[in-house]
Amino acid sequence: MGQPVPVLEMTGIGKTFPGVVALDDVDFRLLPGEVHALMGENGAGKSTLIKVLTGVYSNDAGEVRLAGEPVRFTGPLQAQRAGVSTVYQEVNLCPNLSVAENIFIGREPRRFGKIQWSRMRKRSAELLRRLDLDIDVSAPLSTYSLAVQQMVAIARAVDVSVKVLVLDEPTSSLDTSEVDQLFRVIRRLSDDGVAILFVSHFLDQVYEIADRMTVLRNGRRIGEYRTAELPQMDLVSKMIGKELETLEQLEERTGRTHDRARDAPVVIQAEGLGRVGAIEPFDLTIHEGEVVGLAGLLGSGRTELARLLFGADRADHGGVQIGGRPVTLRGPRTAMRHRIAFSSENRRAEGLVEDLSVRENIVLALQASRGWLRPISRRRQEELADKYIKALHIRPADPERPVRNLSGGNQQKVLLARWLITEPRLLIVDEPTRGIDVGAKAEIQRLLAELSGGGMAVLFISAELEEVLRVSHTVAVLRDRRLIQQIDNDADLDADRVMQAIASGGQPA
Amino acid sequence: MTQPTVSERSAPPDQTPEKRGMMRTVLRHRLFWPAAVLVLLLVGNVFFTPSFFSIRLQDGHLYGSLIDILRASTPLILVGLGMTLVIATGGIDLSVGSVMAIAGAVACLRISDLPDPNSVGGVLAAVGFALLLALVLGLWNGLLVAVGGIQPIIATLILMVAGRGLAQLITDGQIINVRSDPYRVIGAGYVLTVPVSVIIAGLFVAAAALLVRRSALGLLLESVGGSPAASRLAGIQARTLILTVYVFAALCAGIAGLIFSSNVSSADGNNTGNLIELDAILAVVIGGTALTGGRFSIAGTVLGAVIINTLNITVYTVGIPSNVTLLFKAVVVVVLCLLQSPSFRAWASGVKRLLPTPSRAGGAA
Incomplete structure (x- = not known):
């Protein structure tokens, strides 16, 4: 068809977790220099597909080809060496280290075993300037805004000769002007021929930046579309299947x-x-x-x-x-x-206790206000948990599952349930x-x-x-x-x- | 305290799916490996001492290796119990050994000062005073951590070091010997054929387990250890909880100190409870409670304490030369920790998957 050769091709990918089929015969391809959005509801399999791609999970079925060669990564580091870099939703950097240290951590430029600090700072500044960012790279990362931290994470990811850049919800904590800045960076990278896999819940942003998109639902691929040819409303109905x-x-x-x-x-x-x-x-x-x-x-x-x-x-x-x-x-x-009840924006750090079960998280605030001497009976706890799992459609509907294993939306519902039972x-x-x-x-x-x-x-x-x-x-x-x-x-x-x-x-x- | 039985492991390969599911829950149970190692150690002992499992009645007392192990375990079980709750909140208590020494020293000093060391009332007063002092020491630890905001390892290090000095000050650097029958009962006595120390530890563990799981204490402790920030916003008063667990840990250590010193009828400020904090932490970890806080298992800690003491006895019965004793202990502990480590298990099952298997179709459901 005269199409360019895909830089990345995933065919027939399958991945099963105990009790759940996360991915079922999914195909996905990425062309050089394109921005490709991966769309789907929570639990549709987006994260799993990305984790298979970056070697966090190993796939049970199917094949991954990078630039035509079959590959099987055993970890993110190996994937990054082969040119597949990922920037996650939560910025995965060390706030107490300097910007330059964050960019080069684990692969510091050395000579005779000694770290070349000045070279590291110079290279960091260059990298960031490529992303339109002129900041003091020797200052601790924590002194900068989240948006800048996100850029630093990207700079870290694109430093190695990157072919594929995966951006998982990069805009969820950015404001409008910061999003614009990020998009400029994305466009520049794609002009350089980097293939970008973009995941976001913001439809407007997807339509602004993506050339094509692949829609997943319940672990299956629904289709691959050109953004210009798929109206937003059709996209949404394909995503939710209603x-x-x-x-x-x-x-x-x-x-x-x-x-x-x-x-x-x-x-x-x-x-x-x-x-x-x-x-x-x-x-x-x-x-x-x-x-x-x-x-x-x-x-x-x-x-x-x-x-x-x-x-x-x-x-x-x-x-x-x-x-x-x-x-x-x-x-x-x-x-x-x-x-008065307060459900924090930071549901992982200040909201839920991830080790505890759905039931325990739901009764936590009510129990705390009663004090430890007046326990809520196990039966009452189960009633409350069941009631709110049903009322808020928490999935999976298992009160004993650790909250850690739930998707973001379901975690949010658990947090809401915790406060709602305190009336x-x-x-x-x-x-x-x-x-x-x-x-x-x-x-x-x-x-x-x-x-x-x-x-x-x-x-x-x-x-x-x-x-x-x-x-x-x-x-x-x-x-x-x-x-x-x-x-x-x-x-x-x-x-x-x-x-x-x-x-x-x-x-x- | 559900201990999986070994017989289920040797079940024939052609089982119904139901049985296989049951076996899997047994295998996945977090106390399975500690229990299996304990059983293995005990069974191993039988080969060297055929009478290892025999328990006989002599002078109205139960005698036998198993009873010896239980008796020897009681101080560690008690100290481990307190340590479990402290670790559940994300803390640690290094001072338990010193608290043991102080409690023993104070009790022995008071008893030796009694006009009649055999008066029950006098001994009870001495014991009560020693435990009260343990509570005060626990309060000190708790205040440093919960109110002072000092890191637990540093806060309790203070008492670990200073407490030894205090114990030696109390005993004047000497070993205090006491001849008091009522006091001896605590560590070496028997009631209805059962060692008193085992009864004390059993009652204490049962009471603590009941209190923690029947009230909401367990949930709140696990929440504070799991995520202090989230717990605060959920309205949990971490400060009082943390204060309480350090006081409780010191009380446990105090009782352990009394049992220990009563058993030998003396108090040695220098050696009582020396390095027991490390064994206690080990018992907690073997029992499946993570040092990072959160989920804890009292039953696991008890199991861990018994394993450690079984190891000590095994070393003697098997006749392992004393200079490799510590190495032998280390090997068993390393194996046990590896068996419980999720990443090691993942690696091991990865290796298993690479080996040729007859059929892999059975898993689909």
Whole structure:
């Protein structure tokens, strides 16, 4: 057909885990210089396919060919030597080492066994400049933003003569301008002939950057498409395997319900609450049944604001009234006594205890608030776990499975279940839909709408503006660690107006 | 404390899938390998001492090698019990040996000062005082770790070193010998044919296991050890929990110290409980509790403590020269740790897969 020779060809890949067929006869090919998106819901087999490619897993069936030669990698290092590099979702670097050390760790330039520090710094600076980044490479990595850290991870990956670069959810913690910067880098690399395998849950980004895409569902390949020839709606229905109407119904049901929370009793009222270096003093009132969305760029103080309301960090300014009475939020326990719940954005480090089972994670907060002397009976624990596994469609539906083995979306649901069984009056959810698939996302949005319909107050944080607008009654806009404006989410509020508010710093246009 | 039986391993190859599933759960059980090694050691002893398993009644006391092993294990079982909970929170307690020495020394000193060393009340008061002191020492450790925020290994290193000095100060650098029948009962007495020390350790382990698993303590400890940050945001008060486990570990060590010194009717500030912290950590690890904290198994630690003491006795019965004793112990421990290591198992099963197998079709289901 006159097509270029694929740099990577995977044919008939199969991989089975105990009880699960993760990949079943999957074909995948990557052309030199293209950006190819791997699409699918959580658990569709994307990560497994990437891990087979990079040698983390060995495939049970099928063949991997790199530049025409059959290969079988036994580990990521071997794959990297052969020209297949990966940058993972969570940045896998050492924050306490310098940028240059991070780029060259494990393969430092040496002479007579001694590390050549100056050469290492020079080469690092060159590499980063290739990615449009001019920073001090001898500073510790932790002094830079997540976006810069991501670039450093990419610089590390592309240094070795790379043929295939795998980017697994590289944008999930970046804001818009940082994403643009990353995309410039991706385009430059693909112009150099590097084949890029791109995985992301953000459809808009996929359509912006990808030339072609392969869709997986339930461990099978659904098809390979040119991005330009596959409308977004068709892509989504191929990914979830349902007709789109169902999805639209979900979206409709989460639609805004205005003017209902205005006169409801106040759940929490913050006056001049603030913390030096985290967020400037702000006023915020949340009513029963009201969903307040926090909008703002990454680093604008969204999470910091939420943590003050939960007492996760101590405020050094102002105060809080809960149900009309002043309360000093000394810590999470005080907040929990006043029935405030907080689901952290960092679900692996600050949310779940990965060694514990789904059941144990679900009862953890309730048990903590009862104290260790009043245990929840095993039977009651099982009832609660079963109820929420069913209600939130947690998969696999096995309460005794360690949470570590669940996909991101299901982990998020477990975390939500933990807080829902404490029957909070105010539920603070920080990025509950980050890194999870379309179906689970719609489910969580619908759940929040239902809960607020039942009278629960919700503080909703998301980097995705559209989502904030879809879920919230009121949108609070943050910029530079300051709450600059609160806008009623009425019919004529749209993403543009919120962006304007962010851009103008809250001055009426 | 479910111990898998050995007979299931030698089952014939043509089993029903149901049986195979059962065997797999037995093989996968996290206490399978420690239990198997223990059984192997015990059976191995029979070849050298045919009467190894025989237990006879003499003067109303149970006698036999198995009883000896159990009796010798009691201090390590108790110290290991406390260590298990400390390690579950992600900590470690190096001071247990010193606490043992201090408890023994204080008790013996008090008893030797009694006008009548055989008065039950006086001995009880001495024992109570020694345990109270152990609690205070545990509180010291706990405060340093939970409130002072000092790394557990450093915080308990302080008492490990200073405690030895304190014990020697108490005993004035001498070995205190006591002649007190009531005190001797703790370590060397028998009740209803069973050694008192075994009863004490058994009751303590059972009570602790019940407390930890029937209340929510176990879950909260595993949560704190598994992820301190997540536990805090879930509203768990790690500070009190951590304080409690160090106090408990010191109490366990104190009782172990009393059993030890009572058994020999003397207190030696220098050698009592010397290096027992290492054996205790080993027992915990053999029992399948990771040093990183989180999931723990009390039954596993008990098994580990018994294995270590069986090894000690095996060395004598088999007649291994004393200069290679430690090497022999090391080999057994290394094998056991490898058998439990996930990455070694993965490697071993990889090797097994490379060997020719008659059919691989059976696995599909």
